[in-house]
Amino acid sequence: MSKAIELVRELVPSxxxxxxxxxWERLLGALPDQLARKVSAGVRYLSGKGVTPLTxxxxxxxxxxxxxxxxxxxxxxxxxxxxxxxAWNRAAVASPxxxxxxxxxxxKRDRYTYPIEFFPASFGADVEAYIGRLTQxxxxxxxxxxxxxxxxxxxxxxxxxSRRRQLRAAASCLVHGAVPVSEIKxxxxxxxxQNTKRILHFMMQxxxxxxxxxxxxxxxxxxxxxxxxxxxxxxxxAKLRRLSARVAVQSSGMTAKNRQRxxxxxxxxxxxxxxxxxxxxxxxxxxxxxxxxxxxRHAQMAAAIAILLVVPLRRTNLAAIDLNRHLVSNxxxxxxxxxxxxxxxxxxxxxxxxxxxxEVVKWYIREYRPYLLQGESTALFPGxxxxxxxxxxxxxxxxxxxxxxxxxxxxxxxxxxxAGKIFLDLNPGSYEVVRQLLSHKxxxxxxxxxxxxxxxxxxLLYAQVLAGLRASNVPAGKASRRLA
Numbered sequence: 001m002s003k004a005i006e007l008v009r010e011l012v013p014s015x016x017x018x019x020x021x022x023x024w025e026r027l028l029g030a031l032p033d034q035l036a037r038k039v040s041a042g043v044r045y046l047s048g049k050g051v052t053p054l055t056x057x058x059x060x061x062x063x064x065x066x067x068x069x070x071x072x073x074x075x076x077x078x079x080x081x082x083x084x085x086x087a088w089n090r091a092a093v094a095s096p097x098x099x100x101x102x103x104x105x106x107x108k109r110d111r112y113t114y115p116i117e118f119f120p121a122s123f124g125a126d127v128e129a130y131i132g133r134l135t136q137x138x139x140x141x142x143x144x145x146x147x148x149x150x151x152x153x154x155x156x157x158x159x160x161x162s163r164r165r166q167l168r169a170a171a172s173c174l175v176h177g178a179v180p181v182s183e184i185k186x187x188x189x190x191x192x193x194q195n196t197k198r199i200l201h202f203m204m205q206x207x208x209x210x211x212x213x214x215x216x217x218x219x220x221x222x223x224x225x226x227x228x229x230x231x232x233x234x235x236x237x238a239k240l241r242r243l244s245a246r247v248a249v250q251s252s253g254m255t256a257k258n259r260q261r262x263x264x265x266x267x268x269x270x271x272x273x274x275x276x277x278x279x280x281x282x283x284x285x286x287x288x289x290x291x292x293x294x295x296x297r298h299a300q301m302a303a304a305i306a307i308l309l310v311v312p313l314r315r316t317n318l319a320a321i322d323l324n325r326h327l328v329s330n331x332x333x334x335x336x337x338x339x340x341x342x343x344x345x346x347x348x349x350x351x352x353x354x355x356x357x358x359e360v361v362k363w364y365i366r367e368y369r370p371y372l373l374q375g376e377s378t379a380l381f382p383g384x385x386x387x388x389x390x391x392x393x394x395x396x397x398x399x400x401x402x403x404x405x406x407x408x409x410x411x412x413x414x415x416x417x418x419a420g421k422i423f424l425d426l427n428p429g430s431y432e433v434v435r436q437l438l439s440h441k442x443x444x445x446x447x448x449x450x451x452x453x454x455x456x457x458x459x460l461l462y463a464q465v466l467a468g469l470r471a472s473n474v475p476a477g478k479a480s481r482r483l484a
Contacts, residue, residue, distance in 0.1 A: 018048040027053055030095050030294045032400040038087035053099045061088060061103050093393055094400070095297070096374075096384060112206065113165075113172040119184050126186040127167050130229050131160050156344075166221050173199040191226035193239050200247055211247040219244035261414055262421055271422060273406055278306035278360045280405060285368075292371050299368035300381060301401040304394065306357040311336055312416040312438055314344055319391040321380040323365075334358055 065081040085103045177198035223240040226232045281302035338349040377386035395412040402410040
């Protein structure tokens with residue numbers, strides 16, 4: 001079939017063997033293996049057209065996508081083109097040397113929120129006033145008699161951004177619920193009983209009918225806003241609390257998705273592979289004959305994973321590690337010290353880095369970090385302009401590295417869950433150690449999250465007890481009883 005069509009027009013071969021231009025070959029080598037595979041066919045296509053990394057344009061890339069759809073004999077051509085677009089854009093994020101030419105990609109998410117400008121100006125002004133109060137706090141508020149205004153301390157920028165997004169989403173739900181946009185003049189409109197019902201009902205419909213974590217969070221948030229900002233009366237607030245309770249998610253502990261991702265670590269071999277991953281990456285880098293600049297990204301990942309294994313940090317704190325401020329040396333060793341105002345739960349971090357992890361970090365700093373610098377920087381993981389690498393980018397690269405070396409779907413937050421599981425598997429019931437390791441303020445947080453992770457190990461230990469009792473107390477043979 002394809003041979004016949006080739007007599008009429010040129011086809012893009014299903015397996016492209018066009019030689020790579022040296023410039024593309026160098027850049028591909030700096031990408032994670034899986035990402036390199038996803039873009040390699042497109043890069044060969046560009047090489048065949050004589051397009052280099054310095055001359056590539058959006059038109060060239062869209063031309064390749066059109067060729068996939070129109071001139072390539074394969075199933076799901078549109079999906080293949082979309083996968084290439086995703087991989088190309090992700091490569092531009094993962095590697096600063098990759099051509100920074102983004103391809104427009106159709107957003108397949110079901111978006112329902114409107115921009116803040118879509119609503120009356122009075123609503124936008126009320127939202128910004130509320131966010132201003134959150135970011136300011138009320139510790140020094142002049143109104144001493146009103147003690148129910150909200151948080152005493154200013155919230156973090158990420159929290160303020162989430163609250164702004166929730167208010168915009170709630171207002172958008174009302175519009176979809178047949179409330180004229182002109183009537184949404186302030187936050188007070190959102191917390192009217194009937195309107196709150198509309199908001200929660202619309203979100204549940206989008207979710208397929210039942211409640212969810214997002215619906216429950218919206219219910220709780222609107223209830224708090226009504227009390228602290230709108231200042232509804234006690235009866236109104238009680239009704240909102242009942243609504244919020246009806247959509248609450250009754251759950252505790254680790255999510256099913258995280259439990260599924262941790263299941264491979266029931267195998268001790270997988271645990272050892274993860275624990276030794278920094279050394280595995282280092283050995284690969286040392287054997288690699290390419291120039292150091294092309295190996296520096298893998299070295300950086302080895303250092304980041306080494307730190308995560310011994311100090312289960314959140315991604316924001318990991319990305320922000322500063323050589324001068326956060327790494328403290330004395331005659332006992334090197335400590336990672338992060339003050340409480342820089343952590344999510346305002347609990348300080350003060351860990352001595354073990355020698356096996358410290359050796360990997362020092363190796364990365366000494367031999368490969370200089371190749372990642374763009375100007376002066378004290379960031380352990382420098383990004384563009386000498387600033388710390390963004391938490392999102394660092395987390396994505398770590399996830400890709402774990403997948404490349406271990407074949408596991410493993411996000412950065414799972415390092416925290418894995419630390420708890422590994423320790424509790426070896427020391428069942430030792431929740432206080434895990435609480436301190438993960439900087440949980442309450443032991444209830446630790447027990448609710450990890451009691452489920454211990455179930456398999458507890459079952460195995462109990463089975464061993466039963467096996468021991470059976471081995472030492474084998475009953476003498478007796479005639480079986482017949483049922484009456």
